Amino acid sequence: MAVSRRTFITSVMSGSAIAAVSGTELISAMTSAANAASPVGDVVGKITVGYQGWFACPGDGAPINTWWHWSQNGSQPPSPGNTTIVAWPDLREFTRTYPTAYANLGNGQPAALFSSYDQQTVDTHFRWMRENNCDTAALQRFNPNGGEGATRDAMAVKVRSAAEANGRKFYVMYDVSGWTNFQPEIKADWTNKMSAMTASSAYAKQNGKPVVGIWGFGFNEAKHPSDAAACLDVVNWFKSQGCYVMGGVPTYWRAGINDCRPGFIDVFNAYNMLSPWMVGRISTAADSDRFYNDLNVPDQAYCNARGIDYQPCVMPGEVTARHRAHGDFMWRQFYNMVRVGAQGIYISMFDEFNEGNQIAKTAENQSMIPVNSGFLGLDEDGTVCSSDYYLRLTGDGGRMLKGQIALTPVRPTPPVVGGGGGDTNLARGKATAESGHNQNFGSPNIVDGDPNSYWEGPNNAFPQWVQVDLGSAASIGRVVLKLPPQSAWQA
Template sequence: MTGRKHSRRTFLRGAGGAVGAGAAAWVGISNISSASAETTAQGKEARSAARRKPAAAAPGVKGKVYAGYQGWFAAAGDGSPVNAWTHWASGTPAPGNQTFELYPDISVYPASGLYQTGYANLGNGKPAKLFSSYSTAVVDQHFAWMQQHGIDGAALQRFGSDIVAIGQPRLQQRNDIQSKARDAAEKHGRGFYIEYDLSGLTDDNLVATVQNDWTNTITGTLKLTSSSAYAHEGGKPVVHLWGLGFTNRPGTVQGSLDLINWFKNKGCYVIGGVPRGWRTDANAKPGFGPVYAALNMVSPWNVGNPTVDQQLFDDDMAELKANGQEYQPVIYPGFAWSNWHTGAPKNEIPRKAGNFMWQQAVAVARCGTKNAFVAMFDEYDEATAIAPAATDASQIPTNQYFLTLDADGTHLSSDFYMRLAGAATKMINGSAPISTTIPIPPVA
């Protein structure tokens, strides 16, 4: 574990730093012809009927591959509770003012969810715009892509720094996004579950804050676990607690155990996001063994590791199998954050035209588990997104560096990593044989 991803994840996944403090603003514009259609009785009834429709994915977590879903990009003027640029930049994105590395392929995003930046035009002459995650059309498109490419569903990231901000726009923003994700998951037959990122909490408030949020909001006002698309394992609603045992995350051994056992007593199936060195306490808080042992499923955070370590996956799997626990390894396409951290290398952990992520998937399939977590679906910030990205210089602004998919010398279509994730899902769940070579073409 390099630790670089962790410090970035601390900052952007809800620690309330410069970008996080700006809060996220998302577009409340639908891809249907007018916003008024969503406010009519007919529109409301249609959405209600859609939510009652059973999810085609029959969601569980065993034998499934979920992608982490941030839903945190924002734009000024998007009509959201926060209504300001965030995660793309603090203020209007412009040359020298950005906190993301990988430019999205905006040509495939709904026009209603795009907002003008301060960059020069793209290399192809089109305006340099960025999307807002508040857009109903954008969220719907993300889940439509998951369905199209055979990705089982999304782990909806819910940040400690948001849920502690009761009564503030950033929490309403998060609630609205996750309600839109529920609707999109139901519509497109994908599963979803809540993943609490404990960033932004403290040892003192962690347990009570998460408990209150689950009781009052997730199962209360939002009623997310009542959705036909909400992941249940063995009839139990799934919840993921990310940050257990990390040296730069809150939580004592006793507090962590109390929270896990509270969820279990509520009838939940609990996944834990833990350090890559969880078995040996490497780069982890000491003494967390009982915490890891209390989990139903363990998901060690592999992002930042530049190698593919078959032995790591094998040893994790062996220990968890012996303990009667499930294993959800994390795979990711690559990593870079030079636009956020001055002096950081460009293309720091290269994607190698998909081979880096594919070899991780091969190692996961070989270790014997049928489950995995893709980090992440939409994190353009650190260039870990599998969502459509700029293929080459024609799709990025002419006056600012951004990573493009051809950085390793191979031209890839912007949907390549979603297609790759779909192929990896089949190999991991056993519906396709293990292949050491990528089974999909660079361009569809």
């Protein structure tokens, strides 16, 4: 079973990032125009999203026939004690779902999940990409020679079909995590299987060459290959096959420290495009600013001086860890990566519900999440966000990258469509009054943000009333009155 990138080293050392580039070299690189960046293509000047496509469920027809990437024990349905995910997807647009062992959602509906093996799932995901300005999908391909191989082969076909139908581009990104015999096997897989995908009109090309990604060379972690010569051989082999090779590399790739093994700089220099990994490295807008100064600026200068295209990561942040700040965290990264002059942006990731960094439609609030699951909705900080908010935010980030909107540090995307600066629950936590209540179901329950608590009037008699004091005059966009979920209110 492929491992989540959550397990990778996340240590960072402030101030050590520029160690591999001298001051003279940095100044020279920043002023040199000796090697111009590649022209706009399918990855340069575009938004690329990492696409896992690795969720399966028993009964979906997938050869793997297990709760693939949903459960720790794949023979048993997902539950609070048997799960690998940290966020809950919005399932409203999927025509086929699979029941789990979670409690019902807060709205009383059964808790079910999707399978990536269903073509309708992939079609829906790529439609969302089309609707939200996501240009290219990097299909993750782990070692296909084990029990996952047949399912991964089928997923490549499904992704090709969805990309063609939705006018999106895609390419194969090999993830070498745990792939010990990668040197001959990755070449054989490309020659015998994946190179056929380049015949598709949807297969991504850059500089007239098919794009291939390799993620994981040089990471200072036991699950990644440590033979620099073997890694360099693979990169150069793909280039000899006429490919444009993108490398997913450690955060500290230039310096060979922290998450990066020393001795891999020749491997990194051989890539056509570099995309340093950032998940687990930053969690606030201030972190993004620090990394911009310490890493992104010298990274970009180094790449410019050597004719390497630079494609840094942008991520929404993990929901349950409360990183997202209703989009401000992600937008600051977009702003920093556009102003640094990046040739493209890589979104980490589209459907990564295991790490919680997905931009795919996600549960908005507790009514869309299994009761007592521990998951949080996109409204976890009190700001109401539509389930497609991070898709829309990505769309606007792409427009800024392409110069279609001006460079701005101010997020232009409202958390809810038509919400201007974003819908806010003005009543939450404010003072209340009431005509009376039954037992302990008092009026403060209506402003506590918990869908499972509620106010109940006394004596089963009408009229009854409840009132909220907003504290000051406010402009009201709408009034929403919600009933508690059936699980809290019973019948």
